[in-house]
Amino acid sequence: MDLDDARNGVGRTVIYSPFAEPDIDDETGVITSVSDRYAFVAYGGQQQAKATNPGDLRFADEPRSGAMTLCAAHSVRSGPRSPADLEEWKACPDCVKTPWEPADGS
Numbered sequence: 001m002d003l004d005d006a007r008n009g010v011g012r013t014v015i016y017s018p019f020a021e022p023d024i025d026d027e028t029g030v031i032t033s034v035s036d037r038y039a040f041v042a043y044g045g046q047q048q049a050k051a052t053n054p055g056d057l058r059f060a061d062e063p064r065s066g067a068m069t070l071c072a073a074h075s076v077r078s079g080p081r082s083p084a085d086l087e088e089w090k091a092c093p094d095c096v097k098t099p100w101e102p103a104d105g106s
């Protein structure tokens with residue numbers, strides 16, 4: 001999502017799922033506020049919200065955006081994701097790819 005999505009989504013449940021860091025487990029949290037650069041998300045019921053790049057968030061009740069939606073064969077896979085998995089998904093004609101733009105780290 002982008003900052004505007006996050007701003008409109010304060011109070012909604014989101015999933016943190018950084019495409020660029022597939023080894024990180026998804027985390028669920030709630031957007032508590034949005035600055036001019038970050039969404040602040042209270043993860044796991046914690047009081048302290050963490051500044052999060054909105055590009056790494058998606059609403060829990062909406063399809064993943066900015067990454068990819070896995071086909072049935074791939075979405076049933078469990079266990080840790082790896083760079084090799086990403087390569088496999090990218091090569092799969094049935095996984096739906098959404099253009100992904102790297103977060104601007106500057």
Ligand SMILES: [Zn+2]
Pocket residue numbers: 070071072073074089092093094095
């Ligand atoms: Zn697939």
